[in-house]
Amino acid sequence: MTTITSRGTVRIDTEACKGCELCITACPPRVLTMGSDLNRAGFHSPLLEPGCTGCAACLFVCPDFCFEVYRYDQPVVTEVAS
C-alpha cells in the first residue's frame, strides 16, 4: 500500500458537464479522469483521484462552471494499492 496526499479537493456539478475533457488535460497533477456514467444530457463527466492540490486549474478552464475548489486545512492522506 502506498499513500497519496491531497492538499485540495473539488465538488463537481456533473449534470452541468458537457464532456469536453478540457479539465483532464489542464489538471497539473493529472487526478481527473472521465467516468463512464452519463448525465441527464448524455455526457460523461470527470472523476477525481487522490492527489488534488486545490490549484483550481480545472475551474479556470471549465466552460460550464462545473467546479468548486477547496483546500484542506490539513492535507488528507488516501491509501491506495501499490
Add this chain to the structure above:
Amino acid sequence: MPTLDTSTEPSGARRVGDLTPDLLLTGEHHLCPGCGEPLALRCLLDTITDLEVTTQTIGVVGIGCYTAFTTSIDVDLVQALHGRAPSVATGIKRMRPDAVVFTLQGDGDMVNEGLQEVLHTAARGEAVTCVLLNNGVFGETGGHMTATTVLGQRTKNTIDGREAEYHGYPILIGDLISRLEGASYVARGSVHNAGAVARTKKMVRRALESQRRGDGFSFVEVLTMCPTGWFIPTGEGPEYLHETLGAVHVMGELKVDGRVKTTDELHTENVARQREVEARLAAGGLDG
C-alpha cells in the same frame, strides 16, 4: 485508482474557487462543449466583483454566441446591434461618466461589421473598455471565417485552411488599436490553458483600472476556442488555438502607459510567463 466523492462540500476545507462568478445568475448555458467564451466571461465578471465596481457597471453586448449570456449576466446591460456596441458604449459613458462601461463583442461583430466603430471609439479616446472574444469564426451563424481568421485556419468556408490568394489576410485588431493615440491600455489574452486564463484576468483588471483612472480607451482581446467552428475534436481546441490564432495574434500587453511593444518583446515575455505559471500551478495554485 480509487475515486473520491465530488458530490458534496468537504469538511475541514476552505473554498478557494466558486462554481460561478457572483455576477452570473446561473452557470447553465447552451454554448458548445469546449467553448472558450465562458472562460473569458468569468475573467470579466470576477474582475468587476474584485474591483468592487458592481453598482457602477453597465455593459453593452454585441451579437454572437455570447449574446445568450445576456439572460444570465447580473449586470445592467444594453443589447446593441452587430458591430455597433462601441458607439452605444460611447453614448452611455458620455451621459454617465462615473459608470464603468464595457462592451462584449466577438470578432465577427467587432472586426467585420464594426471595424470602424471600434477604431473611431479608440481614436477618440473614449473611456470605455472593449472586450473582444476572438475565435476567428462567426460562431453563431455556423462557423464562417472572419477578418481575424489566420492563414491556414479551418473554418466552414476555409475548411482546408485560409489561403491568402482567395481570402486575403487577417486583421490584427489588437495591433491596429495599439497604434491609435487614444488607446491607453491594449492587451491580448487567451484561454487555451489555466495559466493563460489567469494572465487574461489580470489584463481585464488593468483595463478596467485604466478606465477608472480616465486614461482613455482600453481594450482586451481574448483568444477563445471554437472547436465547432474549426471542425476539430473538442479536446484539440486549446492546442489548435495556441498554434493557429495564438501564433499570429500574439498574447501579451500590447500597449501600456502609451508604449507599444514589439512582437519579439511579446514572445519573450510569453515564454517567461508560461514557465512561471506552470511552476505556480505545480506548487498548488494561481491564487487569482
Add this chain to the structure above:
Amino acid sequence: MTTIAVRGAERRLLEGSEAIALASIAAGCRFFAGYPMTPFTEVLEHFARYLPEVGGTCINAESELEAVGMAWGALATGARAATGSTGQGLSLMQESFAEITLAELPLVIFNLARGQGDYFQATRGGGHGDYRHLVLAPVDITEAVELTQLAFHLADRWRNPVLVYGDYLTAHVEESVSVDPIDFGPVPDKDWAVDGATTGTGHAKLLSPLGLARFGAEPIGIEAHLRRIVAKQHEIERAEARAETGYLDDAETVVVAFGSPARFVRSVVRDLREAGERVGFVRPITLWPFPADAVAAAAGARTVAVFELSAGQLIDDVRLAVLGRAPVVGIGGISTDGSGFGVGRLLDVETIRDRVLAVHRGGADAALPPLPDNERTLW
C-alpha cells in the same frame, strides 16, 4: 447671460436649423450626435454650439452609424437624445431605427430632407420588420419649434421613436420666432433606464430589442414582444393623428399637401377662395399616424388633388383614406434645384395655382401644365 438664454427666449429672426436645436434643448434634449450632410448640417452645428452651454453633449460622429449608436446609448441612460440627417444618411441608420423601436427607446430623429421623396422612408419605416415611427411634418419654423418639443414628449409618452420631417426650407429659412418651452403634460417614469445601480442585485436591467427575459423571470419570447409593440402602435394610431384643414365644407376640389410645400398650397387655396373658387385643403401634420379621417372628409369633393415634391408617395395614403369615393390625382412631381438639395421651380404660388385650377376646372383627367424645368445644374 448665456447665448442660449438670449437666443431662445426672445423673439428673433432664427434660421430653422437653429430654432430646431434650441427647441430640442428647451424640451430637455441633452444629447445629440450627427454627421454632416446637406441640408441637415447646420442642425448639427447649432447643437454643437448650444448643448455644452446646458451641460449636454454633442458629438460630431464619424459616420451616421456611429451617430445613431451613440444616441442609442444616451437614450439607454434615460436622457432625452436625438440624431438626424437627410434621407440618404437616415437610410444608413435604418437597422438601428428598427431595433431602437423594438427596444422601446424614445429616439427623436430629424430629417432635413431633400424634397418630399423620403415620405415612404419615414412612414413605412425604411428598416426591417413591423415597426412604425410617429412622423411630424412642420409647415414653417414656428410650427417646427412646437413640433420639435412635441416630438420629445410623444417619444417619452409612447416609448417609441418620433421623426420630424423638414426640408431645405425648414433648415435654412429665417423666421421671427421665440423658442418658448411648451409643457405637454406628464410622461411615464423612465424606470427602465440603466445606470449600473441594479448590477449585482439579481435584478439587473436588460434593454434589448429581442424580447429576452432574465434568468428566473417569466419568459417573454420574441413573438409576444413583437406583437405587444404592434398593439402599442395601434394605440398610437388611435390617439395621435393630427391635421390642419381649411375650406372643406363645400369644396369641389381638395388639395392635400404636407410640410413646407403645404404653406404654398394653403396660400393658393386662400387666394382661390377669395376669387370665388370652391377649393379646400388638408394638411397632414402627422404623416404617421396618417390623419385618414381628415382626408376621408375630403372624399365628398369632386376631385382630390395631391401636391408633393416627389414622384408620388403621399398620394398612396390619400388614396387609401379616400377609398375610391373620389378620384385622386397627383399634381406635384420631382422638382429640385441644381444641387439636388433644395427646392425647384415647382414650388411657386403661380405654378401651383395653375395646376390646382387645371383639375378644379377639368376634373381628375385634366391635362396638367408641363412640370417646370430646373434651369441650372451643379456643373
